[in-house]
Amino acid sequence: MSDFIVVAGPDIAGILDGDKEKVREIVASAYRLHDAGHTINPDSYFLRFPHKPNSRVIALPAYIGADVNRMGIKWISSFPDNLSRGIPRASAVLILNDFETGRPLACLESAHISAARTAASAAVAAEQLCTGSGLTVGVVGTGVIASTILDHLHSSTVDIVGVVAHDLDHGRAAAFAERVHTKIGTDVDPVGLDAALKADLVVFATTAGEPYVDAAYRFTPDQVVLNVSLRDLPPEVILASTNLVDDVEHCLKANTSPHLAEQVVGHRDFIQGTLGGLLNGKVEVERGKPVIFSPFGLGVLDIAVGDYVMGRALEAGTATVVNGFIG
Numbered sequence: 484m485s486d487f488i489v490v491a492g493p494d495i496a497g498i499l500d501g502d503k504e505k506v507r508e509i510v511a512s513a514y515r516l517h518d519a520g521h522t523i524n525p526d527s528y529f530l531r532f533p534h535k536p537n538s539r540v541i542a543l544p545a546y547i548g549a550d551v552n553r554m555g556i557k558w559i560s561s562f563p564d565n566l567s568r569g570i571p572r573a574s575a576v577l578i579l580n581d582f583e584t585g586r587p588l589a590c591l592e593s594a595h596i597s598a599a600r601t602a603a604s605a606a607v608a609a610e611q612l613c614t615g616s617g618l619t620v621g622v623v624g625t626g627v628i629a630s631t632i633l634d635h636l637h638s639s640t641v642d643i644v645g646v647v648a649h650d651l652d653h654g655r656a657a658a659f660a661e662r663v664h665t666k667i668g669t670d671v672d673p674v675g676l677d678a679a680l681k682a683d684l685v686v687f688a689t690t691a692g693e694p695y696v697d698a699a700y701r702f703t704p705d706q707v708v709l710n711v712s713l714r715d716l717p718p719e720v721i722l723a724s725t726n727l728v729d730d731v732e733h734c735l736k737a738n739t740s741p742h743l744a745e746q747v748v749g750h751r752d753f754i755q756g757t758l759g760g761l762l763n764g765k766v767e768v769e770r771g772k773p774v775i776f777s778p779f780g781l782g783v784l785d786i787a788v789g790d791y792v793m794g795r796a797l798e799a800g801t802a803t804v805v806n807g808f809i810g
């Protein structure tokens with residue numbers, strides 16, 4: 484009982500890459516359980532630094548019940564200056580605990596898990612919301628999350644015929660185009676913001692801290708927007724759309740675009756429901772307006788995906804077991 488399991492990033496990346504459909508199933512199931520009240524997902528804690536204002540570390544504790552019955556905490560850093568060091572902005576670990584004893588059970592490298600659960604959540608939403616075939620995707624912000632979302636969209640039921648991408652840093656957009664072409668064989672055209680916003684499915688995955696899309700801009704009623712980076716859109720655009728979130732309490736804080744919209748109108752009536760509610764058949768999406776999905780990013784997703792990855796790593800013999808860790 485006092486053994487401790489450690490799973491390293493490269494092994495986790497291999498599992499997540501090979502099991503994308505399973506990861507989407509796990510994420511959809513976690514959303515359903517969250518909607519049905521079988522999770523505990525308190526507020527995230529933000530560690531910020533006055534002398535290093537562009538950086539932060541977030542702690543996301545969570546418990547997911549039902550047949551998963553696992554608890555733990557993700558501890559994820561965002562250090563944007565890492566990009567100029569040639570290493571990713573985000574890095575993370577996930578601690579999983581045994582729910583019988585509360586004891587720490589495992590430590591998993593978690594930037595890959597975090598990216599995979601975020602991408603799976605975006606693809607699950609797109610599968611639910613995108614109607615029709617032969618869709619174009621417009622990516623705004625071409626980092627790790629955007630790449631992983633494209634991987635998941637490619638392996639999902641969403642029928643994509645073309646991808647355009649925009650990034651403030653043209654070098655990153657070009658590197659993204661090359662990465663996507665190598666990984667999934669899809670050509671990506673680097674474009675300006677205006678062209679990216681016209682795609683059937685628009686994905687925001689920037690690190691923008693406040694809205695920069697024009698307040699007068701309007702998506703068309705048949706467009707679907709995955710607002711993964713949460714702060715690109717002004718309140719006016721949110722209020723002119725049908726809005727789904729992952730969790731209303733979580734998403735309407737920390738100056739996300741839906742939170743800014745709430746501050747403008749003084750209510751939350753513009754939120755139609757959650758993705759979990761939609762998956763459980765409790766929410767019907769109002770068409771005739773563009774649909775925007777804004778996921779705050781729930782710790783329960785990390786726990787559910789991490790629990791699966793730990794099991795697969797143990798089966799495959801790629802986990803390191805530290806005997807007598809607690810003593």
Ligand SMILES: NC(=O)c1ccc[n+]([C@@H]2O[C@H](COP(=O)([O-])OP(=O)(O)OC[C@H]3O[C@@H](n4cnc5c(N)ncnc54)[C@H](O)[C@@H]3O)[C@@H](O)[C@H]2O)c1
Binds near residue numbers: 566623626627779
């Ligand atoms: N909602 C969630 O569940 C969730 C989960 C994980 C990450 N995220 C968010 O996703 C975003 C992307 O993460 P990442 O790891 O890919 O970051 P990253 O640093 O690897 O890439 C971000 C990219 O956005 C570009 N960018 C920044 N501002 C821009 C703008 N105004 N217009 C166009 N491009 C712009 C940067 O040049 C960079 O290439 C972050 O904001 C992160 O917080 C959300």
